[in-house]
Amino acid sequence: MKVIYTDSLVIGGGLAGLRVAIASMQRGFDTIVLSLIPAKRSHSAAAQGGMQASLGACVKGDGDDEDVHFGDTVKGSDWGCDQDVARMFVNTAPKAIRQLAAWGVPWSRVRGGDREVIINGEKVTITEKHEAHGLISARDFGGTKKWRTCFTSDGTGHTMLYAMDNKAIQLGIPVHERKEAVALIHEDGVCYGAIVRDLITGELIAYVAKATTIATGGYGRLYAVSTNAVISEGIGTAIALETGVAALGNMEAVQFHPTAIVPVGILTTEGCRGDGGLLLDKDGYRFMPDYEPDKKELASRDVVSRRMTEHMRKGKGVPSPYGDHLWLDITLLGRKHIEKNLREVKEICEYFLGIDPVKEYIPVRPTQHYSMGGVRTNATGESPTLKGLFSAGEAACWDMHGFNRLGGNSVAETVVAGMIVGEFVADYCETSSLNVSTSTIEHFVKREEKKIADLLVRDYGENPYELKAEMQQIMMDKVGIFRNGPHLEQAVEELQVLNQRARSIALRNRISSSNPELVEAIRVPKMIKLALCVAYGAMLRTESRGAHAREDYPERNDRDWLKRTLTIWPDESADLPDVSYEDLDVMKMEMPPGSRGYGVDNTILHPDTEKRIAEIEEIKKANPKADRFALHQLLNPTPIPEKFKGKNERIGRGYK
Amino acid sequence: MDDQARVLKFQIFRYNPQKKGDKPRMVTYEITEAPGMTIFIALNEIRETQDPSLQFDFVCRAGICGSCAMVITCGQPDLACRTPTAAPGREIKSLPLPGFNSSEICR
Numbered sequence: 001m002k003v004i005y006t007d008s009l010v011i012g013g014g015l016a017g018l019r020v021a022i023a024s025m026q027r028g029f030d031t032i033v034l035s036l037i038p039a040k041r042s043h044s045a046a047a048q049g050g051m052q053a054s055l056g057a058c059v060k061g062d063g064d065d066e067d068v069h070f071g072d073t074v075k076g077s078d079w080g081c082d083q084d085v086a087r088m089f090v091n092t093a094p095k096a097i098r099q100l101a102a103w104g105v106p107w108s109r110v111r112g113g114d115r116e117v118i119i120n121g122e123k124v125t126i127t128e129k130h131e132a133h134g135l136i137s138a139r140d141f142g143g144t145k146k147w148r149t150c151f152t153s154d155g156t157g158h159t160m161l162y163a164m165d166n167k168a169i170q171l172g173i174p175v176h177e178r179k180e181a182v183a184l185i186h187e188d189g190v191c192y193g194a195i196v197r198d199l200i201t202g203e204l205i206a207y208v209a210k211a212t213t214i215a216t217g218g219y220g221r222l223y224a225v226s227t228n229a230v231i232s233e234g235i236g237t238a239i240a241l242e243t244g245v246a247a248l249g250n251m252e253a254v255q256f257h258p259t260a261i262v263p264v265g266i267l268t269t270e271g272c273r274g275d276g277g278l279l280l281d282k283d284g285y286r287f288m289p290d291y292e293p294d295k296k297e298l299a300s301r302d303v304v305s306r307r308m309t310e311h312m313r314k315g316k317g318v319p320s321p322y323g324d325h326l327w328l329d330i331t332l333l334g335r336k337h338i339e340k341n342l343r344e345v346k347e348i349c350e351y352f353l354g355i356d357p358v359k360e361y362i363p364v365r366p367t368q369h370y371s372m373g374g375v376r377t378n379a380t381g382e383s384p385t386l387k388g389l390f391s392a393g394e395a396a397c398w399d400m401h402g403f404n405r406l407g408g409n410s411v412a413e414t415v416v417a418g419m420i421v422g423e424f425v426a427d428y429c430e431t432s433s434l435n436v437s438t439s440t441i442e443h444f445v446k447r448e449e450k451k452i453a454d455l456l457v458r459d460y461g462e463n464p465y466e467l468k469a470e471m472q473q474i475m476m477d478k479v480g481i482f483r484n485g486p487h488l489e490q491a492v493e494e495l496q497v498l499n500q501r502a503r504s505i506a507l508r509n510r511i512s513s514s515n516p517e518l519v520e521a522i523r524v525p526k527m528i529k530l531a532l533c534v535a536y537g538a539m540l541r542t543e544s545r546g547a548h549a550r551e552d553y554p555e556r557n558d559r560d561w562l563k564r565t566l567t568i569w570p571d572e573s574a575d576l577p578d579v580s581y582e583d584l585d586v587m588k589m590e591m592p593p594g595s596r597g598y599g600v601d602n603t604i605l606h607p608d609t610e611k612r613i614a615e616i617e618e619i620k621k622a623n624p625k626a627d628r629f630a631l632h633q634l635l636n637p638t639p640i641p642e643k644f645k646g647k648n649e650r651i652g653r654g655y656k
Numbered sequence: 657m658d659d660q661a662r663v664l665k666f667q668i669f670r671y672n673p674q675k676k677g678d679k680p681r682m683v684t685y686e687i688t689e690a691p692g693m694t695i696f697i698a699l700n701e702i703r704e705t706q707d708p709s710l711q712f713d714f715v716c717r718a719g720i721c722g723s724c725a726m727v728i729t730c731g732q733p734d735l736a737c738r739t740p741t742a743a744p745g746r747e748i749k750s751l752p753l754p755g756f757n758s759s760e761i762c763r
Binding site for chain 2: 037038040041042043045046158200201202229230231263264266267321344347348351352465507508509511513514515516517
């Protein structure tokens, strides 16, 4: 039995994982990162449009601060987020972005003076302040009151990941590549690392650690078409589920991005619309102002995706051999702008569509993009039920996104959660000692060895590729943008059948070393379990909130559903997870539930909402001298680590 | 469209150093071309329907991450995800990038 000991084991080498690893290494703990692939190829590199942080340096970001960012994030989440976490996040984001600048990210900068931009389809001249010249600039994104999304052209994730990985290299953090965690080691409610399969030799290795962090990204590939990388299969989330102890949160909260290209589903950034691009129908008509007169193309993602789907259902989509789509028009932005700020989009259009977006419209339609759900953690990033297990980034349900994430808030979450959770991981390493017996480790190694051995000897059985394709189609057809009871019930039934079939997978290529079919056979049963969590959670949630839109329950129902879905899978032989709910406490909210300002407000109110609004008024009256920082402390005290507590400076405003 | 669909011939360099006695060789696979097919789509189809031992790497499949760089047909290194099968002609050769050590062959 090969055993590797460390203090801090991080599963996943994208932005979140690397940032957690940097934090624990800087605090002096032995740290190892596991990655399926060379870290710089992680899906973080594909983030295009930018990272939200309220720097307020560009003129359209004037007046921005943590509070405005907080309001946008909570509203965007349809009040489904954890407000403590959202507050920690918005306060830390400006520090994260400035730290990344110091580590080498070449953020696009403000140029003082006049510049021409496109706003609402019209050319407008805006004048940047000369004193802001050279500061980090920002672009407009959906669902935000200010231009807050900082960027490096449209390769933001790329520059961030390269800087982050270089920092990790500088600190000497070992990244063990081509290693896949297939199970967590745990005993009596404490996690002690993971059983890891070497994807080249096939060897199983026990990585035994004090703290284990899952940072493996989202589960987009449960769907047949997704903007996500092909490795975003949710395996990290699944091994947490398979402990039977750790809970997953809000798995039914799945985001569909309005503008992925048809048919392959590669993303074109929200920055296209943020910079002035428009959505057009088959008649070349700009339809979004009819549905959302206020925010138009820049309504929140869930809203735009639903409006596009509604419009196509009215027969206004452009027919194609791959089904209907709509047009994204960025021609009005001009060649110079596209070649500088949207160059990745341009390349994608050239290579994958054979068109020039400077002159031609881009065929787009809403496509699976982001997993708001994931490993449920408390505000420190630790699983409330499995000690020593942490999670950060898209893999986690830290829960700053609730039921809809704002564009630009995901790369921001990766680094901010990495910083904050990384400190708590280090605290945990400092205060805990490793008390795990070798027999426990051996038990888990043997269990995984047996699973693989069984796969390698079975003569006849199910084909893992076929099972996966069936699962992906069920998720596409029945657990999509608009959902309804009958479809969801069918989806759950069909996925249960797949879950049973997945117990008898047989391989054609029966070798234990480097073997893509074996990798698939290990992953697919895990993915089907995750798909069941998503579909079953969606079936049970009889309301519409953010990206979870029920045709049969169109209203947001705060009275009965202001709660987070928790899913555990305690019985290995079961075909369904156990679902329970965690109430969101209105009486502790800094921002009590209200209207998001899209369409008709048909919210069923929570009985505490009025009470909390009145209470907040009283607190404000009783503390007339409290500034906004003192009010945060009174309304929403949060456990931000000491080193990130300081105030953020903004041009023309100082630290106020 | 189906009437004119071409049959593509893929010649792929195969060698698994993990497998005792395995020797480097070129293996030929045939598949029917589909509209908009890329080498990414084609290789996955070959692996899923013909040879589950076929090794290759894709991550973003969008021309961003660089994982799928390989030598295609006329000795040109390119990203397989964004190379349409229409471009290299009916016979497509695929080899690992030069300089990769044997444990990384065919990635």
